[in-house]
Amino acid sequence: MKHLRRIFLRFYLLFANAKVEAELAREIDAHLALLEDEYLRQGMSPEDARRAARLAYGGVEQAKQLHRDERAFQGLGQILQDTRYTFRQLRKSPGFTLTAILMLALGIGATTAIFSIVEGVLLHPLPFPHPGRLVIVGDVLEGSHCASCAQSSVTVPDIRNYMRDTQSFSHLGGYRQRLFELSGTGSPAAVNATRMSGEVFAALGVPPLLGRTFTQQEDEEQQQVAVLSYGMWRSRFHGDPNILGSKILLYRKPYTVIGVMPRDFEFPLNPGHVNQSELWLPLSLQPEEFTAGSAASWNSRMVGRLKPGITAEQAQSDAERVARETMRDYPAYMRSFRIHAVVTPLQEDTVAQARPLVRTLFFAVIVVLLIACANLAGLLLVRAIRRRREIAMRLALGARAATLLRQAIVESMVLSVAGGAIGLALAAVTLRLGVSLLPQTLPRVNEIGLDWPVMLFALGLALLTGLLCGLAPAFAAIRTSVNEALKEGGRTGTSGGGHARLRSALVVAEIAVALTLLTASGLLLRSFEKMRDVKLGFRPDNTLAALYVLPQQQYRTQSAIDEFTKTLLNHLGQLPGVEAVGITSFLPAAGNSWGISFTIEGYVPPKGAGLNMAAMSLLEGNPFEALGIRVLRGRVFTESDNAGSQLVAVVNRKMAERYWPGQDPIGKRLRRGLPETSTPWMTVVGEVDDVKLGSPDAETIPQVYQPVTQAVASEGVFASVGELSATNGWIVVRSRMAPEQMEDTLRAIVRKIDPQLPLYQLQTMEQAISKGEAPRRFVTVLISSFAIAAVLLSVLGIYGVIAFSVALREQEMAVRMALGCQRSGVILLILSSGARLAAVGCGLGLLGAAASSHLLRSFLFQVNPFDPRVLALSAIAMMLLALAASALPARRASSTDSVLALRGE
């Protein structure tokens, strides 16, 4: 208690110094007066009495100092004094102060904003208890090289086998995310739902906010229960506290709501914020999912919690054992599939794909910050040089080097902390506005924000910047030679030579890193340009697309389904202005395709080629014409290609070139599955252009098209009993009017046929393409804006150096001109000094660009990281900007009036 009180007072008195000092002086005077009286009484002369009193009291100044040390924290006091001094100094030069603070605010703000992404996405532990023990268990299928295979997946029989036969997991379960039609309350809507084993909730270990989660037993008993996400509960059910026990309809089947998860619960941890699961249902595997095609579909995933003491490696060998048993039990048609079990930490599985992007952004923003630092250091150095007379004077009067050092650092700290505070505010605003602009490839976006680690990072960054920026001028200050500076220093043209070298080095470094960033941005812009030039293989103009899924509850028979599609196509085709209508299972540019394996007649794969994978689109109506896909050879499907007729297929150019190089693919035969799978042959009747099914910069994949009416027949043993086809698809409509105008008409027509059926992802094809381009656009825009900032800052830096050296050499220039040097000579002299700095900087910058090329390579598209055009253009642009920055001071120098300059001082 007494200590607390004292600590508080010792702080407080730092600020009430003047009052206490006056009081102390008064007390000491009173004390001395009393002592003096005493000595006078003893018979001393007034003079002796005064001296004796002083003697008895001891040193007045020492006593005061003892008092000061005792009453307040003096170390702090000095810093406080320095801070006040700094404020006074900074108020005197508002231009400098404002520039410095804004520069730092931008630098620190941008870095903090990017760091919050790094923190939220990569560093922050997953929001589950003991997240390090959570792992993803899955298969890697040999020979299936597709983009989505980077993450392991499992089949339905795998889920059963791994759950039953592994021993390394305290909980392990499968899950699969799907779109569901939700109705029963409000208008029907599409929701993202995850079917998962009861064990998954147990593995994750997050208790629900309301009610309960379902158990493994309920899952196996096929109970129709649902757990809602917090967002779904708030938005669709208005946070109804009595939600538990109420019924919702999913694909028109009733489910009972048994729980609501807390706000920050998110699973699976998908990239982007539009794909997050809004409700969770028991996996409740159906008997037919263990057979035929779905037994060979790697379309689920598994998550588990390791038993205490078990490592991921041990779990992996345990799972591998189960995988080998699984392979042994494969039915004949799957004999040649080879799988390996992999166990990956959940954290790694979640963030691995986002890491390069986040890392590159962070590097880029750090570069901008470093340039801002170098600029500030340069500006502070100029101030130090300007003040060297003052500094020399203070040194001469006995100021200690440590004091000068402290003052210099306090000055830059004041600037950087102010900059940091504004930067933090900027970062907060940016994040509020910007999170929705983040690309959908980034996971865990909900966890991005200004939390404590980010705030601490910003503060640490501000202090570190202050320290770094302050060091240069600080050492410049203490290296001031008192003698030199105090002698009539104004006329020495070379003054501050050492400091000038330091500044030049800073500027060279700035130009170098700015150029590195500029080339990076150039390469990304070229990549973007190349991506825009990519032939998409379809015509996106005036085309509208929407997804529908027919609920099984309502559409139990194939004839009911066919009735729906036929009516839909008929109605749409009869609309005025509509040119073509079709239905396709994969929409180009939407990125929702997956591959299946094929057997091609007469094709002998080269050794180690793996599976013959292609994307299989099921069609109805005339989607080729609706999407504007060019037919290269043969014909497209007609009404007469139906369940009863010969099985036919259309392939894309890539497929034709890979399997029948140099031949006409028409008349060739292929079938689904592996050679040992018994499936019927399909005959190729046409070849069409390659279509980008995902983003334009993704690889084109072999494609096969088939009439949806022939799908079940072509599946052979893959087909399960009573399998229905055409239960879902993308409607594509090409019309003569703007596609936006078609939206309402399309909705109205679907509502007329089935009032409860919602349309998902209603969009124009141009919107679909734009979504695919978004990730590249994001990284390009961000890196380019960092590059622009970097270049501007470094140009400012070079301008500062040249302008200052010109100011210092004003008299030298005047002398030169008085002695007959031409104005152009002076201009040339100064321009060449600027050009020298820029040239050295550019040289180093090109080396930097080479060094950073490996970091960038994964973001480039059809552009070499050493693209000579980009490198040359960036270097030339940098040189020209540097020259322009030096031209201004050069002109000023050349117009100096020599008489005035020589007379000055």
Next chain:
Amino acid sequence: MSTKEKESIQLLQGTLDLIVLRTLATMGPQHAYQIATRLLQISNRLLNLNQGTLYPALVRLEQYGWIKGTWGKTESNREAKFYEITKAGQKALGEETRAWRRISALVERLLLEESWP
């Protein structure tokens, strides 16, 4: 070095606080000069300290809330700051005195034991 300095006592950390508190407790409100004079008297001039050295002790005790200073007039009608012990100071004095007694008794015992042959 004069003999006087040799004989003078170096004060233990904290003892000055105790002495000042004790002085104020027995003598009532005192100004710095009176306290210094009192110290000289009771120590038979062995406590040789500049009167200015008292100030840190006074500011420390004041910050602890054990004493309180107010300006007043001396008998000779000079102004001076009079320090007065507070309630908390009284309590602290009791505790500090007990602590001091324990320590000094301990040291005394140690010295006694050591002086036995």
